[in-house]
Amino acid sequence: MAKTVCIRSASVGQTELERLSSGLGAAPVFVAAFASPSVDLTESLTALSTRFPRATVIGSTTSGEFTHEGDGNKTVSIFAVAGDYKVSAGMATGLADDPERAVMTALEGQPGSVEGYPHRTNVVLLDALAGHGEEAALLVAASLGDVPLVGGAAGDDLAMTKTFVGLGSQIASDAIVVASIFSRQKLGVGVCHGHAPLSDSIKVTKATGSVVDELDGRPAWDVWREKTSARAKELGLDPEASPGAYLLRFEAGLAVGKEYKVRAPLAPKPGGGILFATPVLEGTVLRIMESDSAAQVESAVSAAKAARANVDGAEIAGALVFDCICRKLILGDRYVEALKNVSAELGGAPLAGFETYGEIAMNWGDMSGFHNTTTVVLAFPRHGD
Structure with missing residues (x-):
């Protein structure tokens, strides 16, 4: 039977280690720790690895940490699970220069399958500031075949200077960690965002890395303001006075079948371009999306509902959640409400x-x-055997 413990604290000391140990009642097999840049990630992972030497311990720096009880900064959030799982992991650097080699190195030595454990789920942590977040995710998927992936890009409290991921007691920037969880029962994965199309289709006609310079042959910032002007006026948003708040409300959507993958615009650039959180290629066709706080709360619950549906009615022991910092900025004081609603949708399970x-x-x-501005939920069923 699987059991999880989820805590958030200012550090990983003896008190936190005892809480994890006593709460689980057995040695964990997998531990994930997510630490503010103000908390020493190496010390946190080392403390966990030393106390639980048989567990696979991974982690990253963040732009905010949370559990089902709330969120904050300058803390570390920890997810630990005990149960009948087999877990392996690898880490590699050099993501910026050679993403394919980094992914292959992280996967090197990991088993393709484990007898008696027919289900595999992979958890990926990476340094998005190295670039290639999308490419790395696709490379992992291509290497593993039809295997569910979840994960997130490390943060640094919006400083956008340096982020770290870690495995065991080792941490690195410009790196990727891939953990493989083999289970007897399928784990539940859910993903959702709260955006809907506002504009018609627009083509990226000029782009340089993460900067979209032109849309339909015109300066991107001009097109963005033009396409959203009526709605922005209704909402009282001034793109010139508060470009950050304006762009959080009107993000980009890339069509994926009948759904949209969200890309977050961050700021206008001199010359009329728009800086995005991830690279957007020339030739990409997108639509400007809109979202409000109510839709963001609802989308988080939808992600949890999808994860629960994937475990075929089993009770949820706990969940690992990856949530974009942009959602926190949109939701503000309602962010805790969204977290509590996710837990409630999972039957009151910790996260x-x-x-x-x-x-x-x-x-x-x-x-x-x-993705950007999206909630990803990985739910562990109570009965893991």
Whole structure:
């Protein structure tokens, strides 16, 4: 039987280690720790690895940490699970220069299958500031075949300077961690965002890395303001006075089948371009999307509902959640409400996770790849055997 413990604290000391140990009642097999840049990630992972030497321990820096009880900064959130699972993991650096090699190195030595454990789910943590978040996710998927992936990009409290991921007692920037969880019963994966199309289709006609310079042959910032002007006026949003708040409300959507994959615009650039959180290629066709706080709360619940549906009615022991920092900025004081609603949708199960610079989700034909402003839920069923 699977059991999870989810806590958030200012550090990983003896008190936190005892809470995890006594709460689980058995040695964990998998532990994920997500630490504010103000908390020493190496010390946190080392403490967990030393106390639980048989567990696979992974982690990252964040832009906010949370559990089902609430969220905050300058803390560390921890998810630990005990049960009948087999877990392996690998880490590699060099993501910026050679993403394919980094992914292959992280997967090197991991088993393709484990007898008696027919289900495999992979958890991916990476440094999105190295670039190639989308490419890395697709490379992992291509290497593993039809295997669900979840994960997130490390944060640094919006400083956008340096982020870290870790495995065991080792941490690194420009890196990727891939953990493989083999289980007797399928784990539940859910992914959802709260955006709906506002504009018609627009083509990216000029782009440089993460900057979209032109849309339909015109300066991107001009097109964005033009397409949203009426709605922005209704909402009292001034793109010139508060470009950050304006862009959070009107993000980009890339069509994936009947759904949309969200890309977060961050700021206008001199010359009329728009800086995005991840690269957007020339030739991409997108639509400007809109979302409000109510839709963001509802979408988080929808992600939890999808994860629960994937475990075929089993009770949920706990969940690992990856949630974009942009959602926290949109929701403000309602963010805790969304977390509590996710837990409630999972039958009151505990959860832990962090606010990311991007989310990874690939699950049996759902929206695939690297996302922004999206909630990803990985639910562990109570009966893992």
